[in-house]
Amino acid sequence: MFFDEGYSGRKYIMADKTYEEAEFVMYGMPMDYTVSFRPGSRFGPNRIREASIGLEEYSVYLNRHLEEIQVHDAGDMLLPFGNAAKSIAMIETYAEQLFKDGKFPVGLGGEHLVSWPVIKAANAAFDNLAIIHIDAHADLREEYEGEVLSHSTPIRKACELLGPENVYSFGIRSGMREEFEYAATSGMHMSKFEVAAPLKEKIEELHGRNVYVTIDIDVLDPAFAPGTGTPEAGGISSKELLEAIHTIAGSSVNVIGCDLVEVLPAYDPSEQTAVAASKFIREMLLGFK
């Protein structure tokens, strides 16, 4: 319904199972039309898939191999360009289906707003849901230039839906004063600048809970991820993000879905952002279930 039936695009490495066979379902959300700065993350999912052919199928970090898991790559959703409201509704419907079918969704963005409908669907499907949010930006705005459906608002919406105390943000180094005041007073958790160290500490609080993980690639310093929509200097390294993923993987939380967003190939002639992203996806696939 939401995908091109005759789709014949590149798939992520070894993501060759049918929907029915798979425990993980990977899907692209090529939406980038509410961004206020550089668009083009619609091409992120496909560039990540292409970069995956340079990856080993085995992770020496986790001592696991992609042949140990079952992944279906559904391709990119057919979203109506320029119609944010309809796109969000379509993503939510699809995510509901995934959770109903017992699948573990692995979403590829696209702009960060795509996480919001998935979180809504996850909240409907799971009790006691918490969010781990790794990002350079707070994404806690109530609206952007009058639009509530904006790439700057998804985490605020998540706080309002789940209760702020169930949202854990890490690595935040940019936002409006109002966003940081909200973070400080609402009861949500926010770790500024750092990711791996505070996550190691906080992960214990989430023991046994259902957790959705959303990563904005711009949490990395632009040196490590130049191809992104709103690069922000002073970020973390790829090593630290791998450490964070492995911390979650090694913890007692029950991850029920994840996404990686904001890879924008047009600004990255050496393709290092997609190369890194494809590795983070591999580590999440091998570590989160």
Add this chain to the structure above:
Amino acid sequence: MFFDEGYSGRKYIMADKTYEEAEFVMYGMPMDYTVSFRPGSRFGPNRIREASIGLEEYSVYLNRHLEEIQVHDAGDMLLPFGNAAKSIAMIETYAEQLFKDGKFPVGLGGEHLVSWPVIKAANAAFDNLAIIHIDAHADLREEYEGEVLSHSTPIRKACELLGPENVYSFGIRSGMREEFEYAATSGMHMSKFEVAAPLKEKIEELHGRNVYVTIDIDVLDPAFAPGTGTPEAGGISSKELLEAIHTIAGSSVNVIGCDLVEVLPAYDPSEQTAVAASKFIREMLLGFK
């Protein structure tokens, strides 16, 4: 209302008059959210302005100098990202104001859909309006994947509003079969592949009429305009497009406004598309009134 009051961005060369003083009003329409392929033409207007600093203010083609005319550069409109319907409405309102104030609009895109509201406003302001449309693509679709507000539809909408017999397309080399059937049967004029030669012939038909000129930069071969959203091999040269502009300038039609759309800087590291576009704008400013 539609522009940032404290706006302090780069202006087009010598476009330093106030709105009140000006006969020409240049304005950017940074909308690129309905495109089906590469987004990013939102940055087109500003890159054209920057490239204009490398231009001479004098045109040896027309033997005219920018100091002979009065141009106001209003900057880029503050459009709501991801909301095509609202953006189109804002552009229409602004264009209505321009025509009411007796200004000659010079629009910088952005995707080609931005021409549609300006054509609507022009049609309301002028009797006997005709359109000269120079483009690689027919843009005659009725809808694109269910959306009527799409970068593939503006010329169809113009045909329906003005009557197809008042629309003249040149240089078309790409479209669906249905679009070319519409062109062949509706009564509109369409010259395939070529621009300068057929325009020289057809311009006589338009003698004395009010004409709006809309140019999609992708009418050029990608060799001359690599930085565009849907490049299409087999196009014309910059020389031929200059010749077309000079043909209109030297004719007896009454040009009442114009635009140049689809400059997309992110795919053009040598900036040749913006460099060429800034020259086409200069020639239109010096030649069209």
Add this chain to the structure above:
Amino acid sequence: MFFDEGYSGRKYIMADKTYEEAEFVMYGMPMDYTVSFRPGSRFGPNRIREASIGLEEYSVYLNRHLEEIQVHDAGDMLLPFGNAAKSIAMIETYAEQLFKDGKFPVGLGGEHLVSWPVIKAANAAFDNLAIIHIDAHADLREEYEGEVLSHSTPIRKACELLGPENVYSFGIRSGMREEFEYAATSGMHMSKFEVAAPLKEKIEELHGRNVYVTIDIDVLDPAFAPGTGTPEAGGISSKELLEAIHTIAGSSVNVIGCDLVEVLPAYDPSEQTAVAASKFIREMLLGFK
């Protein structure tokens, strides 16, 4: 045997038929290891496929639509990197199979040497074979630095196999003195610098014959095809190459296979070479059978 069975890469637009259903079989030959200058054309086939998603499925030049033909895209062959002799043997075996199965091969290079084994197989399968060769380079060397399997030798080999009088080269503007002497004295046809005009003249000589068409993208001026291994200034335009393809399509020769080689994406950040190549492929598919 020669392809990855679980292959899940991007396919060319609408090339979604099975091998059995198809009349045309498209296949990539990611070989670039004998080139003396820039390698990387191994990525050409996939970039052409990706660029094809920006194409219309309908050709206004030929008034035909891709849904009127049956195309199978087999993906890229699994060639042993660095082993030219074995790669050439594999391509020959595969081409033999294609001809035996009555398929029309559409090869995507890779370096120009890949055409040689296909020509050998075509010669075995068809009587009265002639070659139309469109290229900037003569490719008539007997060897290159001691290696007979080189990207500089395929047309010489074709001359020796088929007889020089059955080889027609167009657009040649670079080579050693010895190659041009061979062209002048051997009985082959060579048109220097130009393609469309001499081809229109010569095509009559080939009336009713079986013809294999091989196009090196570097026949275009680097302005039109910057992404290639040995760019050579002073070439033809995309328009002229389209005209040449349409001349063959409209003639009375019986094209039995074709290829397009030497697209090298790494040197082409705006992707204009792949964009153009994907269109040439569409025109050959729609025009050659």
Add this chain to the structure above:
Amino acid sequence: MFFDEGYSGRKYIMADKTYEEAEFVMYGMPMDYTVSFRPGSRFGPNRIREASIGLEEYSVYLNRHLEEIQVHDAGDMLLPFGNAAKSIAMIETYAEQLFKDGKFPVGLGGEHLVSWPVIKAANAAFDNLAIIHIDAHADLREEYEGEVLSHSTPIRKACELLGPENVYSFGIRSGMREEFEYAATSGMHMSKFEVAAPLKEKIEELHGRNVYVTIDIDVLDPAFAPGTGTPEAGGISSKELLEAIHTIAGSSVNVIGCDLVEVLPAYDPSEQTAVAASKFIREMLLGFK
């Protein structure tokens, strides 16, 4: 006098005050003609201004907002290309005026030689002046290929004018043996390789003094600042440079002016150098006064 009166270029974010209203005056020095390697830093100031539109106006590091300060962006100086001596004289005259008018200069380079005339003017205006110099290169040469006005000499000149004991260099990892010998014996301070840690230690020595801060972006590793004239591997991260700026901001020194030099956009297709530089400028504006 030194600026284009009709100047209408992009301004730094919120730098919209008049000269009279402002406490900070930002100005570009588009000089790059004495560099021995890659020129092009003349475009650095404008690219930093453009990148600033992607910045938040609020700094979570300092809990301050750009609306709390008054900044005038004067644009780029009209320097005579190719005439270093005259350019230096113009900058000095302008800087004298700024100090006389009680302004805090924020200079954007341009090559590092542009700091020299500002330091001269600062020394004339303030007692007890010290320099904090953050750079990969010592810049302590007496001349370069016979020219004393060279991008390799400004810090040597500063040492000679102020006395070496008033110059503090950090992060130095490249230079001639003679420069390091001068550093070791002259009485100046030089910390090799590191910036944040030694600065924290040394800043106490400068308690209460008037300090001019000059930062060469190449103190960053090329991973963080690829767009610069003489990149030097083994540098610091953006995080460490932010830490250094915040150390100065939180100290008891009296910063009286600053500059950031050597941003060279042409070698940085992802614009990460300008993106980072625009953030460093924001932190200096919000932290240094």
Add this chain to the structure above:
Amino acid sequence: MFFDEGYSGRKYIMADKTYEEAEFVMYGMPMDYTVSFRPGSRFGPNRIREASIGLEEYSVYLNRHLEEIQVHDAGDMLLPFGNAAKSIAMIETYAEQLFKDGKFPVGLGGEHLVSWPVIKAANAAFDNLAIIHIDAHADLREEYEGEVLSHSTPIRKACELLGPENVYSFGIRSGMREEFEYAATSGMHMSKFEVAAPLKEKIEELHGRNVYVTIDIDVLDPAFAPGTGTPEAGGISSKELLEAIHTIAGSSVNVIGCDLVEVLPAYDPSEQTAVAASKFIREMLLGFK
């Protein structure tokens, strides 16, 4: 004296003779400091040399081979960066030496101002000198922002030295009104927009005269030469420039030296400008003597 004695840089293909052995002396003039827009042509000579390794040593246009001539590549001059006056003086002294030693100078720029001292030296060495100038820009200014040593002035200076009637400009499409008035009234020859056709006509006037040929690569459309300092849309093709060179080569004029200037590699990631320039140089070497 003017070159690095221990110079070990790349040489132009087959330019391996000693100064004494050579009839042609090739030399780079890495000066770009008076340009008003993009600098970086200092790297042009070396990029042309590198690109030459992709060239055939034989020209099928002229049926000549580089082994038939004797070329010395002296490398790049050691010019004092940022000191235009001294650089010009050095070039003049060197050119005087070349002419005195009976050498044919082949200069590689660098900005166009470098042609001026060579023309001065040529005028001193040869009677009855004329200039063939192929360029997009008139270069007839008397000064640029107060500097008489500017990249906009060399042809004006040539007119004043030789008499305007001895200067022939072709392809000019940009300049100030004053420059075109000077061209129209001074007695010099200027062909606007076109090169090959008017040159064929005018070359007869120069029968038997000593001629210096200076080519600014920006006479090409930016499609053919994106890597240049002041690209100007609407130019000629590489084919037309080759035709112009061959027209001079086949004429009865006595070429006594030539140069090719304004190749700027940093804006040309596919290196097509250097690739084309290296071929133009080969054709001038093989055709001009």
Add this chain to the structure above:
Amino acid sequence: MFFDEGYSGRKYIMADKTYEEAEFVMYGMPMDYTVSFRPGSRFGPNRIREASIGLEEYSVYLNRHLEEIQVHDAGDMLLPFGNAAKSIAMIETYAEQLFKDGKFPVGLGGEHLVSWPVIKAANAAFDNLAIIHIDAHADLREEYEGEVLSHSTPIRKACELLGPENVYSFGIRSGMREEFEYAATSGMHMSKFEVAAPLKEKIEELHGRNVYVTIDIDVLDPAFAPGTGTPEAGGISSKELLEAIHTIAGSSVNVIGCDLVEVLPAYDPSEQTAVAASKFIREMLLGFK
């Protein structure tokens, strides 16, 4: 025999001694035809040489100057493109000659397979040889898609020749499960992820031994070395690699040769990989003997 006698390419900075005079012999191995992903490292050696002109000749890390040592730069070997077996044999013969003549080889790759024949020659020339291998990839495969001569196999071959206990790998973060099992059980040393810290510890074991050092530039994170064939996120910084080189330089091992491989310029428009590599080469030259 293996080099172009008339070679006139760029040499590494100050590498201007004759073969006879030199203690160090630098040579390029432009082989990249067995790589499975991105080719193009054949241009690595020359880009490193070019980048070296931006380097200081003095190292402040080691307090040594290039004039203290004698280096010959032999240029790039003339390897037969596409013939891996013959290329490997040629490199081995040349390396044997170097060791026989008492030279210290400094090899520039090219793909990593080029290290294998040099290690063979070193093993024949020196008793008690050990290998220090710094890389992201284990390179311990027995074959790759049926080819034993592959860029994935050189360290396995070294283990088999020297005995695994004489091979020390550092920084490894990618490989097949089988490779890591071999590393764990064969007796070789492998430090995962880290380089400088474990090297400091292990270097003592190698006291007094003859050691060959091979560095694959992809041990760096792609942020520091985007221009490489198989980039792998999560790597070390340039600072850490410098620290590793200095650790070896300051130890009691007897380095008898070294190489640096896999620099691939086409994917690195800012040239930061070559810039970094040229510095690592300088530090190895100044520190290893």
